[in-house]
Every structure is written in C-alpha cells, then in structure tokens.
Amino acid sequence: MAATWNNEYYIALEGRDLQANAMAVDNSGTYVLLAGRRYIAIRNLDEDLEVVQKFPRQSKYDVGAAEWNPTNHNRELCVISSNQRLEVLTWRSQELIQTHSLRAHTRVITDLNWHRSDPSLLASCSVDTFIHIWDLRDARRPSLSLSAIAEASQVRWNKISSHLLATAHDGDIKIWDQRKGTAPVQYVAAHLSKIHGLDWNPNVETQLATSSQDNTVKFFDMNNPRRAEYVLTTNAPVWRARFTPFGNGLVTVVVPQLRRGENSLLLWNTANRSTPMHTFVGHRDVVLEFEWRKQRAGSLDFQLITWSKDQTLLVWKIEPFLQKLCGHEPDETREEIAISNESSEVVKIKKKTSPKIQPLQQEFSLLNVHIPNLEVTAMDPVNRTCTVFANVYNFSVYLQVSFPNAYPHGVPPTFQILHNSSVTEAAGAQLLQTLNHLAQQRVSKNRTCLESCLRQMVTTLEQLSADSENDRIFDNSYTEPNVFGGYNDAYIPFPRTSGAKFCSVGILVCFGRAPHTRRFSGKVEATTPRALSALETVFSKRSSDHVTVSAYYYQKQRLRVKQHSRNASKAIVHVYDVSGLLLTNRQLAEEYILDGDIATICKHNAASAAVVGRWDLVQAWTLAELIACTRNKDEEWYNHPFGNQLSEALISHYAQHSDIQMAAMLSCIFGKNEVNSSHQSKKSLKYTNDTSPYHAIPPMDLPSDEWVFPTLKHMRSTSLDNLRLNEIKNLLPKKNPSSSLHEYFKLSYAETLHRWGFLYNRAEVLKYMCGPPDKHEGVEFFTHCKNCLKPDLYGKHCTCSNCKKFSLNCIICHLSVRGSANCCIVCGHGGHTKHLKQWFEKRDVCPSGCGCRCLTETATIFAT
Structure with a gap:
C-alpha cells in the first residue's frame, strides 16, 4: 500500500506490539530502527509497503537510547544502551547481528553519541558520573574515561570540531577536549533546572543549544559562555531542541513524562523567537524521539521522522514555504521529466511552483462546504480570497475572507461584510469581532482557520438573531403598566453592582456590571443609590415611571440602547487564582x-x-x-x-x-x-x-x-x-x-x-486549639469522703480533693479503692467493680447488710 499523505505527514508504521521507546534513522535516511525491551524492529522507508522486520530481545532491561553511525564508512552499525551495557549491532543482508558488547559503566547509561567523522569512536555517559569514549578497534575497555563528579544526562560531539564534546550535569554544562587530558576545558552554569537536551549548531562551531526543565532553550557561544546569547521561552519543560538542516530553524518537543496533552512539535526561527513558525499536529500522545531524514535527490522537501508514545511512526514533509519561514531560500524550480509523443525523446520541463499558493489551495480542497445555512460562492487561491453567503433567520450576510501571504503563521485573514448584505450595523460589528478573535487564536498556533471561522459565523448569526428577537419582546413588554409591580419598596437596600472577595485558598472572586450599561440620563453615575427611595427624584418627572431596580438597569426603550450580545447587560463574575501573590x-x-x-x-x-x-x-x-x-x-x-x-x-x-x-x-x-x-x-x-x-x-x-x-x-x-x-x-x-x-x-x-x-x-x-470544657448535661454522680465527709467532685486517682485521702473503701474487701469502682445510687454502698460483679452474680441484696436490692432498685430509678 502506497504512503498516503495526510496534509503534511503520512503514517509509516503503527507498531503497538513493539512497545519501543527509542528510535534512530540511518545515515542514508532509508532505515528506521525502533528498540524496546521485547523487540528491535527495522523499517525501510523507501518501500511503500509497511514491512517491518522484528528481532526479539532477550533482556529484562528496556532500551534507553539508540543511534546509527553517521559516517558512510560504518553506516551499517547502530548502537543501543540497555541498563549499564552498550550493544553495537550490524545491519547487513537484512540481518541484525550483535558485534560488540561494551561494559564499563557501573550505573544506568543515560545517553550515547557517535563521533561525527571518525567511524570508530563512540561516547557514552551514565549516572555513575563517567563519560567513556570507546574505540571499536579495541572495544575491551574505553580508550578514554572522563570523570565529571556529578551524573551526566547528555553527551554530544561537536559537529564541526572533531575533538570537542559537551556533557550536561543537572543544570550545568562541561566542555571536554579529548586531546587535553581528563579535565573539562570549560564549565557553564546554564540553567537552574535540569538540562534534558544538548545540540551543537551544524553551521557554527562554537554555538550550543540547551533545552531544560525551566521551559527555556538557551544558546551559548563557547567563546563567551558566561551568559546565553539569547533565550527561547516556551510554555512547558523542553525535552529536546535540535537545529534543522536548513536555515535558522529549531524543533522542540516537551518532556514526555509530563503528559500535559501537548503532543505537538514546534518549529522555530531562532532569529524570531517570539512565536513558533509552525506546529506539527498529528500524534495522539507525547513524542519520544525525532530525527531528520537525509534529503532525497531532486527534492526540495526535507523530511522529519517522529516516534511517539502512541506507537506510531510519522514522516513529515517540510515544504519550501516552511523552510522560508526559517530563513532558508530553496531553489523553487523543479525539473519534471516528460516524454514527447512525436520524437519519443525525454524532455526536462522546468516548472516554477509557488510555496504560498500550494498550502492555501490544499486548505480549500479540504474545506467542508456542506455547512448548514452557509454557501461557499467563490474560492480563489491565486488572489488568496474566499467568498461565502450565510442566510440565518432575518440576517443575510455576504462575507469575503482575504488571506495574507504569511497566513497561517501568526498572521490571521481579514474579514469584510460586502455591501449587499442584510444585517444591522451592531450585529455586523459583533460578527467581525468574533471572527477576528477566533482567527487570531488559531493562527497563533500556526493552524488554519477557514472552516472553523465559517462554522462560528453561522453560530454567531443564530445567537444575534435570537438576541434581537428577545430585545423586541422585552421592549414591548416594558411599555405595559405594572409589569414590575410588587418591588416598589423604598426600604429595600439597593444591590451592590461590583465587588471583590479573597478566599483563604488563593482565589479572588470579582463581579461587576457590563461597562457599556447606561443609566437614566445616559451618563454613568459616580455612586450607586443607597435605597430605592433615592430614585424617586429621577422618576418623578413622568407619572408613568415606576421606581424599580429593573427600570434602573434596563432603559432600552427610552434610551434606545442596543445590546449586542446575550450577556451584555448581565453581571460578570471573574474568578482569579492569586495563590502566586500570597x-x-x-x-x-x-x-x-x-x-x-x-x-x-x-x-x-x-x-x-x-x-x-x-x-x-x-x-x-x-x-x-x-x-x-x-x-x-x-x-x-x-x-x-x-x-x-x-x-x-x-x-x-x-x-x-x-x-x-x-x-x-x-x-x-x-x-x-x-x-x-x-x-x-x-x-x-x-x-x-x-x-x-x-x-x-x-x-x-x-x-x-x-x-x-x-x-x-x-x-x-x-x-x-x-x-x-x-x-x-x-x-x-x-x-x-x-x-x-x-x-x-x-x-x-x-x-x-x-x-x-x-x-x-x-x-x-x-489538636493545638484551646477549648472550654464541655458544659455538663444530665446526671452527675459524686461521693462524700468517708474521712472529711465533704463532697468529692473533682477528685483525681480516687483521692479526695479536700483531705487528699482515699475517699472510698470496698464494701466487700474493706480496702481502699484505687481503680475501677461502682456504687449503688440508692444506698450509696460500693467498691471494686470486680468484687461487686462476683457478689451480684449469686445474690441480689447489698453486701453491707442494709437490705437494699441494689440492681433492682437502681433499674427502677432509671426506668422512671
């Protein structure tokens, strides 16, 4: 099955069973390697059929990183990291064979990188704080080991200078020269948060880009690394930031572990860092890895390969207009081969293509023209205009949409209501305002907006038509007498029209009236009336006026104030999170x-x-x-x-x-x-x-x-x-x-x-709060001390609070009671609970000989 492009990408592979988390593209751009704990898979991108060769892995550890050798001499070599080991594999004759197993690290390997020009050199870094440089000609041990003291998360060879490499350690960078011993030649305090990615500029030997947890990408010149040349700020922590093989471009992706719903890649122009030039939208989950594919011969398009957590491999086409946005001027003359029917000779036809017309024409071709109550009357990709007609209830609108050359990359289209439309001035202004706002939101993310705006146009016209009908009904009902009767009470305080309140959890709630609401005289009064009685002087001029709150706010008929939206005259409540200020x-x-x-x-x-x-x-x-x-x-x-x-x-x-x-x-x-x-x-x-x-x-x-x-x-x-x-x-x-x-x-x-x-x-x-003792409710029992004969209410440890002696002797054993005790509320005799229990299991008369039947008479008292 041939690859089918969906706008700007096609799905090269859907491998849900692979569970791969590492991807690499070979030197020629033909083969893609996907590695996980269960399989290593290789996909040939030049084949239209989705054929994948799988090679099972016998390992309990997942794959941390993978990379093909970038040189032509050893382009069949690839390497993967698994826990503390590096596995060097050879891809030859459709077979994947392990040729080397490199062991020297004592902790998990965090990154690896082949040398850009020497086909035998490989660098690896680990949590064990070491950076090892391997020479495959003698793979028994590292040819050079660099000790960084702190764990290293990234290692990258310089793409121009063959002796320099950079490593990342938390928020710091170290630059090493393999000719100058085992100490770093430069130290850069780059970020306050962890650095996730490093990338050397392929065109500038001394420029290094760093992506960090602090939502920034910084660019450093190693000739003066004390402060960044410039900083690119994003909305989320950046996992990787890599230079494009053309112009001043840079591609960024967010940290996979965050899962914030942002699954897109962003294309930036480092010369204009205020907003991304383009957003690659297609993956349903976070992007794990991306690499550039070598440009095909005779093609003006670059291709970007991405692998996501959704287990899909996408191939993105970077067309000339995107390259121009990054400062690259591709040769727009394409050669097409045709065969002459008369002479049967091959003729090369040079054809000039327009990078601006093509994307807009593509948007026109994908537009859904079956939108209710709307008709697309004209689409002109050359003049970059589109005309539509909408007929909603009592509104008939002809709208022309004009697309600037930079659309949709941060520049919205312009909307114009044509003269033959049947719509009020207020409704037309409201419609244009809504469309401009929606278009600006879409193009700020480099997304097309035509179909979204057309659907919003119909929705807005329906709302405006319904509002105008409600206004007509309200104006008619306002003229009827005593509509608001029953509220005319001069002693009712006037409601507050605005206010703000802080909540203890960092929330600020504000409410207020719409700013365009007017009062009786057409001017906004400085203060709100204290009570309804304060309005009598205003309404007394006309006998038909009624002193009501509603009349105070809604004076549409008398002042001819036209509300342009359903919520125009309603109070608006805003809820703010101010926890950062507290x-x-x-x-x-x-x-x-x-x-x-x-x-x-x-x-x-x-x-x-x-x-x-x-x-x-x-x-x-x-x-x-x-x-x-x-x-x-x-x-x-x-x-x-x-x-x-x-x-x-x-x-x-x-x-x-x-x-x-x-x-x-x-x-x-x-x-x-x-x-x-x-x-x-x-x-x-x-x-x-x-x-x-x-x-x-x-x-x-x-x-x-x-x-x-x-x-x-x-x-x-x-x-x-x-x-x-x-x-x-x-x-x-x-x-x-x-x-x-x-x-x-x-x-x-x-x-x-x-x-x-x-x-x-x-x-x-x-638990640390003070509190008064609970107020006693119900029956309270206390004893009289047998020594001082005073009531003992607050005794502690069975001692009298007055004479400090034991206040109760057991009626059976005649010893002082120091623990659990019970007493009869009729005769007052008592003692140890254990002794009394044993006594009354066999008898029902008080052991003192007073003749009281304690259990029966006590029960009788409580029953009454």
Whole structure:
C-alpha cells in the first residue's frame, strides 16, 4: 500500500506490539530502527509497503537510547544502551547481528553519541558520573574515561570540531577536549533546572543549544559562555531542541513524562523567537524521539521522522514555504521529466511552483462546504480570497475572507461584510469581532482557520438573531403598566453592582456590571443609590415611571440602547487564582508536620521550605529550632534573649505580613509558652514542663474569661479579608490577647487546610486549639469522703480533693479503692467493680447488710 499523505505527514508504521521507546534513522535516511525491551524492529522507508522486520530481545532491561553511525564508512552499525551495557549491532543482508558488547559503566547509561567523522569512536555517559569514549578497534575497555563528579544526562560531539564534546550535569554544562587530558576545558552554569537536551549548531562551531526543565532553550557561544546569547521561552519543560538542516530553524518537543496533552512539535526561527513558525499536529500522545531524514535527490522537501508514545511512526514533509519561514531560500524550480509523443525523446520541463499558493489551495480542497445555512460562492487561491453567503433567520450576510501571504503563521485573514448584505450595523460589528478573535487564536498556533471561522459565523448569526428577537419582546413588554409591580419598596437596600472577595485558598472572586450599561440620563453615575427611595427624584418627572431596580438597569426603550450580545447587560463574575501573590503555600501545607519534639519539627519544616525556595522561612524555622533548644537547656527561658519575647516577635512578624500559615504553625509549637514572664506562676511552670503529647493545650482550669472560642465564632471566615490584626485585637479578651490571637491564627489556618482537602493536617492543627470544657448535661454522680465527709467532685486517682485521702473503701474487701469502682445510687454502698460483679452474680441484696436490692432498685430509678 502506497504512503498516503495526510496534509503534511503520512503514517509509516503503527507498531503497538513493539512497545519501543527509542528510535534512530540511518545515515542514508532509508532505515528506521525502533528498540524496546521485547523487540528491535527495522523499517525501510523507501518501500511503500509497511514491512517491518522484528528481532526479539532477550533482556529484562528496556532500551534507553539508540543511534546509527553517521559516517558512510560504518553506516551499517547502530548502537543501543540497555541498563549499564552498550550493544553495537550490524545491519547487513537484512540481518541484525550483535558485534560488540561494551561494559564499563557501573550505573544506568543515560545517553550515547557517535563521533561525527571518525567511524570508530563512540561516547557514552551514565549516572555513575563517567563519560567513556570507546574505540571499536579495541572495544575491551574505553580508550578514554572522563570523570565529571556529578551524573551526566547528555553527551554530544561537536559537529564541526572533531575533538570537542559537551556533557550536561543537572543544570550545568562541561566542555571536554579529548586531546587535553581528563579535565573539562570549560564549565557553564546554564540553567537552574535540569538540562534534558544538548545540540551543537551544524553551521557554527562554537554555538550550543540547551533545552531544560525551566521551559527555556538557551544558546551559548563557547567563546563567551558566561551568559546565553539569547533565550527561547516556551510554555512547558523542553525535552529536546535540535537545529534543522536548513536555515535558522529549531524543533522542540516537551518532556514526555509530563503528559500535559501537548503532543505537538514546534518549529522555530531562532532569529524570531517570539512565536513558533509552525506546529506539527498529528500524534495522539507525547513524542519520544525525532530525527531528520537525509534529503532525497531532486527534492526540495526535507523530511522529519517522529516516534511517539502512541506507537506510531510519522514522516513529515517540510515544504519550501516552511523552510522560508526559517530563513532558508530553496531553489523553487523543479525539473519534471516528460516524454514527447512525436520524437519519443525525454524532455526536462522546468516548472516554477509557488510555496504560498500550494498550502492555501490544499486548505480549500479540504474545506467542508456542506455547512448548514452557509454557501461557499467563490474560492480563489491565486488572489488568496474566499467568498461565502450565510442566510440565518432575518440576517443575510455576504462575507469575503482575504488571506495574507504569511497566513497561517501568526498572521490571521481579514474579514469584510460586502455591501449587499442584510444585517444591522451592531450585529455586523459583533460578527467581525468574533471572527477576528477566533482567527487570531488559531493562527497563533500556526493552524488554519477557514472552516472553523465559517462554522462560528453561522453560530454567531443564530445567537444575534435570537438576541434581537428577545430585545423586541422585552421592549414591548416594558411599555405595559405594572409589569414590575410588587418591588416598589423604598426600604429595600439597593444591590451592590461590583465587588471583590479573597478566599483563604488563593482565589479572588470579582463581579461587576457590563461597562457599556447606561443609566437614566445616559451618563454613568459616580455612586450607586443607597435605597430605592433615592430614585424617586429621577422618576418623578413622568407619572408613568415606576421606581424599580429593573427600570434602573434596563432603559432600552427610552434610551434606545442596543445590546449586542446575550450577556451584555448581565453581571460578570471573574474568578482569579492569586495563590502566586500570597505567602500561604499549598505544597508547604502538605509537607509541614506538627508531630514530634519542636527541634525535629523545625528541621523538617525548614527542609520543606527549602524545596520550594522560601529561604526566608528556612531562616525562620532555623531560628525557631534555636529557641526550642534554648528552652530545653535554660530553666529561665522566659527571661532569655532566645525566649518568649523572640517567639512572640516571630509570630507577630508573619501575622502582620498576612502569612497566616507561618503564624499558625509557630503558634502551635510555641503556644504553651505564651504566659508572660512577669506574670508566670508556679502553676504555669508546672504546665510548661508537662509531658502531654499535645503540649500546646493550656491547663483546663484557666479562668473562663480567657477562653477564646466565643470570641472567634463570629470571626471565623474563609476570606483573607478578615485578617486585620488591629480590628481583631479589639474584639479579643483583654486579659490575654496574645493567646487569643494565636488561637485565631490556628483556626484560620485549619479552615484553609480544610478547603484544600488536607484533613489530616487540619486535624493536627486543631489538636493545638484551646477549648472550654464541655458544659455538663444530665446526671452527675459524686461521693462524700468517708474521712472529711465533704463532697468529692473533682477528685483525681480516687483521692479526695479536700483531705487528699482515699475517699472510698470496698464494701466487700474493706480496702481502699484505687481503680475501677461502682456504687449503688440508692444506698450509696460500693467498691471494686470486680468484687461487686462476683457478689451480684449469686445474690441480689447489698453486701453491707442494709437490705437494699441494689440492681433492682437502681433499674427502677432509671426506668422512671
């Protein structure tokens, strides 16, 4: 089956059973090698039939990289990496035979690269920090080993200088000269994030391109590598960036592991880096590898070979107009061979082709002309125009579309409504605005837009026609009396017409009226009326006017204000993500801990802050750790410079800067040390040294006016607008406002964690909340001490709170009760639960001899 081109590519192979993740194209551009854990497959691109030769692999490791030898001398050689080993294969007589197995690396091999001119040299790099240079004439060991200290992710020979090679190490580059020992000759700090790809410019010996996780491609001149010559910025981390074999072009692809839905390759002109020149759209999954195929003899088109996660091999045709966009001027004169009928001799016909007409003509040929309510009347690829007619309800529109020469590469077509159209001026303006917006969106990604715009044209006309009908019905109904009756109440506050509110999870919600809405006098008033009664002076001029909210907003008949869209007079709500502007960090909320001693908590949280680059928080957590260590060593901690005043200053600093996250975390770990040193009592010192795991919970016998929950109830909100410290301080109890503020921080942060869905983290914070004891409801039992004869309500460990003696003796064994006890609520006798159980299993009368039938009479009391 011959290859069928679909716009700009054809599918050369669909190999779902291959599960290959490495691809390479040979020196001649004829053979493509696909390698995976199960198979190595070879496809001949010159054959029309999709014939693939598969060679099973007996390995438990996947293939990391593959590459054919680029020289003519050893063009039958290819190499693949599998774990720590390199396998050199020979493709000869339709057979693939392994000729060398290169072993020297001790960790996984990350990349390999053949020398550009020496057919026997091969470079490989690994996680083991070594770069080995192999000579196949003696493959027992590397001919040269370079130690980079850090692991290497990429290695590339210079395409012009035969002695230079570059390696990537995280965000750094090292340049090596194999003639000058085992030390790098240059070191370049290129990126702050990991470098995924390197590529030397094939035309400039000293220029190197680097693609990185930080969404950029940088170009360095090795004569002055201290800063990049220029930077190309993309919307996603870049996996590979490689120069084109023509002009100033560069092809980029995103990192495969991200799976962000961006499966396209982008073609850039390095002289114009603001936007891609073209987007290759065809793969259904991320692109794993791409290489250029050697240009065919007599062809002006280059070809790009791509292999994707969707297990399809695509061949892309790079036509002359794309080459021109990259600064390359191909010879546009094609030679076609024809045979003369009269003389039977071969005649060469030179034919001039237009790179601009051909793609537009292709778009015209693929256009679906069967669009409801629309007719394509003319398509002229030479003059680059298209004329259509749309008839929707009461609108009849003749539209002419003109295509500039640079279309669709960043330049949209122009739209013009012809004079014989039947459409209102407002509707026509709205239609043109919609079409221009859609076209600009499409061409910004170098995509054609004609069919999309024509379909949108019909949809827009249908909406405009429906809106005009609704306006007509509304205008007629407005003239009828008492349509809006029942709302004429002067004491109803006027609704707000705009506003904004912050949410605790980094969301800003804004609402407002449409900017073109007008008021009675035709001018926008400076303020909104406070109540409906304020409108009486406006409406009193005419007896037929009604004072209503609707009349205030919709004055279409009197002012002849024409709305051009369905939502023109409606309030618009905008929701913004402002988390990048706030100090509260979602990742830190998930990583922070509150379990353990304070020093451990501070170390862990400092490390978490360092991961997200918050070095100010790293310093704060380190200082908090010093405070904790000082408290453990110094008994007079409250008077120490690293004591209570410093911890309070830290909490206050972050609270004043609206960092509720840090203020709440510090309040949790230092909450038990809030008592001022001048007011510290023995009772508070005893509490400070308590061994309770919830060390921030204050003693339960605090005075009732120090509980802060009643105060916080009306302040609890999910909005960051409520974090106004001066106003909060005025609402909190006067006796201990610092403690109350800390409780407010904890409560607000717990609410934020709940909104984020971090329920475990929220529970950890709530453990540190102060709370009043639950109000007792129901029956309460207490004993009278047999020694002092006073009621013992708050006794601990079975001892009387008054005389400190054991308050209950067992009626059976006559020993003091120190554990579980039960008493009869009728006669008051009791004792050890175990003894009473044994007694009443056989008897039903009280063991004291009082004659009370304890079980029966107790049950009778509860039954009543």
